[in-house]
Amino acid sequence: MDAYLPILILLILGLLFAALSFVASTFLAPKKKPTAAKIAPYECGIVPEVEPPSRFPVRFYLVAMIFIIFDIEVVFLYPWAVIFRQLGSFGLVEVVVFAAVVFVAFLFLISNGAFSWGPVVRLTPGVPARTSSSTIARISGRPGGPVTAAGVPVSTGTPGQAA
């Protein structure tokens, strides 16, 4: 039990620090509420003209996934490389299998256009183009939404269910 005493003390100290910080900030912090100018994005007075974009192209995620794939591969290759001679041929075979699995994942990303940064290519034919307005129309259930290949509006389902 003695071994756990430092942990207990650390826990109490941590709690004390958090509690004291709150108490101190209530006493020391300025009481004035921030003005509208204070909470504006640019305090110097420039009015922001464009809303920051909230949607990113999916390509950025694909690039991030490529990074993760090779990151994971390196994480496992490094310890293998350290004891490469002890593991012998068994280790080599295992690592080759592992690398092949990772390579399939990489191929999948490439086939999904992770490296195609040119004009938009539609990977699935027959699906209507999606724009911001079509998405808004689809979500709000108003007509004028996306249209299928046959020219029939894509159903947004029965209203009774949506309620």
Place this chain on the structure above:
Amino acid sequence: MTHLAATASTIHLPHVNYVSILPILIMMGGALLLLLLSSLLRRIISTGVCTAITVMTSAAAAVAAIVQWDQVLANGAQTTIAGAVAYDGFSVLIQLLVPLALGLTALVADGYLKREGVVGGEFQVLAMASASGAMVMGAANDLIVVFLGLEILSIALYVLAAFNHRRAESGEAALKYFVLGSVSSAIFLYGIALMYGATGSTNLAKMAEFLARRAVLSNGLLLAAMALLLVGFAFKVSAVPFHMWSPDVYQGSPSPVSGFMASVAKAGAFAALLRVFVSSLATQRLGWQPVIWVLAALSLLVGAIVALNQQDVKRMLAYSSINHAGFILLGVDAADARGISSALYYLVTYTIMVIGTFAVVTVIAGRQDRATGLLEFRGLARRQPVLALALAILLLGQAGAPFTTGFLAKFNVIEAVVLTHGYTLAVIAMVSAAVAAFFYLRVALTMFSPVGEFGDGPDDDVPLDPAALVGAATPGAASGVTTVPPRAWSAAMPGIDELADAPPSEVVEARGKVPVPPATWVVIGFCALFTVVFGIYPAPLVDFAQHATLLFI
């Protein structure tokens, strides 16, 4: 580095018995093969080909499991790969059950994916990966391997839950499942760490040996470890009070995925739960049995009672699956050979029934999985009698009616618990079975009642959307809408709510016969027949479950 290499110069590589993990390897190999094919032939490969590859992979894995079964019967149970993998009847049964469930799910998903216009093989790849995780859990003889299986199973399932990316509920379900599932995995991992601290090993056999040889005097660490492990498992099998995610996730996920989740995820988690607690921690029974008792009682009661109030069939099935988890926990609570075999038998029969039920729900729900309300099942018996009959059989099976597999399953677990003197729990189980029968029968009655005679009247049905209000703005239409009596409503204006915004073809599809793809027919027919045939002639299945238990390490 040279110093490190010098000290670790002797590494004993474990002998790998490849037959013992052959079904898992086949399943993972199938997933990789399909991923490769769908990457290289993105525009060429069709959903049908992907389904065929998945079904063939499942069949190959099942055949490998049958080969294993013969080997285990001949040579007896053993552990392989440095004791990390158990090779016994119990693991073989899971290696057989999971591919079967995956094959059925793939056939149902085939129709679903074609209906939703999903191209590419990602769905099947993820399903196969997830199934391989469940199989790893079934064979795991080390807590680390259990965790690996749990994560392989779960991560693919998180993505599958979000597969209907045009539906907001699907994304919500996936996010909820992902966040809560990650927390439960973390808790489980903490439990593994504490267990290592308490027993000095993560290997189940070594843990059991340690606990059998020593009388643990201060068992605080051990109890904490068991509690944390139980939380992790209870989350995966959705036992109350760790069930809150499951109704939302089952409702939001694509219907075939809900069926897959209810069967495969539960099978994997229960397999690992049984092996870890009943087999490895058997000496600590007094520590964990009361917890299982409470989990089982709460799951039985909450699952049955809350399901009564559900208007959405997928939500109702989620609560019903919580109730079923309670029944399987009875077998865990009994914690003897009879308990394990009854829990396994329950798992096998439940898996088949739930996949069949969700297959019917998939076809009824229609595009985007929207029509899952109880009222959508009105008059199904008149429109499609065979489909209604199959669903009725599957629901009666889940309710535990005689001459279905569900009856013997429920009887076995209750008997197992009674024989270990758990009379209170047995009474709770029987009461909950009676309560549960009501909501299964309610769906059946809804199907067999004529349109408009059952349900909560049209008030819930009235579309509150702009298009309907436009119609109501016409004076004549407005008076018509408000004065038509409830029963005449549907007859007078068939498909009124669909008419509001859908093209005419959709109205016919929604209120008339729902199209059932041939592959889905095969699944529904197989599941219904399985439920009836083995309900009337249960001997082979019971024997199988009992043999599987005898070889349990």
